[in-house]
Amino acid sequence: MNHLWQSILTDGNTQWVLLSTLLLGIASGVLGSFALLRKQSLIGDAVAHAALPGICFAFMFMGEKNFFVLLIGAAATGLLAAYTIQLITNTTRIKEDTAICLVLSVFFGLGIVLLTKVAQMPTGNQSGLDDFIFGQAASLVGRDVQLMGLTAAALIIITSLLFKEFKVSTFDPQFAKGIGLPVGFLNFLFVSLLVITVVIGIQAVGVILMAAMLITPAISARYWTDSLRTMVFISGMVGGLSGAIGTLISTLGKGLSTGPFIVLTATVIFIISMLFSPKRGLISVILKRLKNDDRLAMRFILKKMYESGKQTIRVEYLFQQSNISNLRFNRVLKHLMKKGYLNQEDGILTITKSGLMKAEQFSFVDEIMELKEMYPSELGSLDIQWIEKEEKEALSKEQLTKLQMKMSDIYMQYPFLNVKMSSRRGGQGYEL
Template identity: 70%
Template sequence: MEQIGQMLLAANTQWVLIGTLLLGLASGILGSFALLRKQSLIGDAVAHAALPGICIGFMLTGERSLIILLIGATVTGLLAAYCIQYIASASILKEDTAICLILSTFFGVGIVLLTKVQQMPSGNKSGLDSFIFGQAAGMVSSDVKLMAGAAALLLMVTIIFFKEFKLITFDAEFAKGLGLPVSALNFLFMTLLVAVVVIGIQAVGVILMAALLITPAISARYWTNSLSKMVIISGIFGAISGVIGTLISSLDRGIPTGPFIVVTATIIFFISILFAPARGIITLKIKRRMTNQKLLREQGQVK
């Protein structure tokens, strides 16, 4: 307990916590839209595809400047998202095949570049491989501030465009009829999605980042039918997962953050699927039993 208390007081840990909290919030909110638009696995592909971008960013500058790495990741992430949509629309291949194809081949390129980076004299110490599973505890305070700032910015943009995103998610035709620039909004949303994935990979890692988009959102879906409530609940679930995962992983050096964030989020998901008031599996069973008993009792009274 004391150890945790001390840890919480450390300034760097506080920053890391704020960072992962904002990240969880932003990814939970954007993840809700992605889920309803059936685009959450694109987030997975984007996260894997960020790896080559990070390596290229490092190779070009030769130093580990986070902002350059993130720009590289954004470029290859957007390229991957574009390739997926292009392959799915221009050929007989379905979207899931396109996602899988782009995800794995971009990751392959990333691995090739990563081995090249590790051969560079400065690359060995760069710690680029911490991007694969995430290492929030190892982030320096300027990295965290960048992540927290970017997450806050993404949140703001999403809130400003909330109504528009809601409309293109549920009824794109109607949105078009109203004169909204639907394709521009789609592009904006995709950019936000890529951005949240990219800022998250340092804490959660490229392989597991998708979980932070999908799991809180699908858990929140169990608790409500209204989009605005779902977005808030999902944001809160994401934030809780981010904070708890970070706390566990900062107990010891070398424990990756991402897996613990994902496990926390999945536990919340299991609680939701079992106990959510309207749709939980166990809640439904209890309700059914109560109705049965009530019916039996009523029948007894009639007789």
């Protein structure tokens, strides 16, 4: 730990690399959010692989490893790959995923061939171009890091300034055209920004892992929010945090590559988001499903006792009539008895007055739902969305009174519905 803090505070190279990967992570997260929502996630992967031949061409042209020139070469072939994918998709019957696979394979294969050619050059063994495949942030010098950092900062600023335009063109391109936005230019600009993001990150993360830097923070952010602005912010923070933590971990030992640790950090954050996010997390979904199953079991037990017309019923018989597991059945029974809806003595269940009212309310709501489905035109004016939002839970006395008043108006207009309703419940009324 002391070595880590010493590197951060005293080592200039560590500070520059940390800053560049931090900005790279933020830029990747911000651009990756739009790429994910535009369903262009794999384009980043294709661009990353397509940048390799451009790097090789630039080195063969210059004869030396000039980082700026290598980035220009990578950007050129990356843009060519991105626009080739769009051209194939728009002018042929080939789908986008097939076009991406085709372009990625061809460009990356060309890059591997050119790497072999570079190795045969007199200065090829000193080129270090292999670092671009898996990334090698430690090989960056101060000038390279400054270029990466400034470019990443510029990408963040441009995306922030054009946030509204990107938002509209992403979700509703037809509406964007209708209000006069240059949708074609915005798509061109976004693809260009995406390519530049990939290109500047190749040296730090590598060709193979750069796609993960674009998509993983965006997917993690998507678990936490439904707002685009919040998603972009969270994605940028996840990307920046991944870049910083991955860089710091790589400084703990010799020969540790920065790129893989950045991606692994982002993956850990993704796993945490996937498990623990409050709305979409797996744990949250499982808990909601268990809660919903318990609620359905509670409704079944109360309605079964109410529809039987008996005040008492044997526990064993009720369990046999249900399709509920023994564990859930016993848990729900305890809950109903704790609420005062049921009493149990010597294996006999007795429904209380409050339990009977609750069961009547359940039946009333369910029957209205069924009538709504059977007679959509007659009950079209009845707004029951608020009932559905309650997930058919028993409603309050005020809500039931409001619903009964609406149903009375409908019965006056369509008397046969009242007959249907009465026949379904054996002529009994509901006590409110």
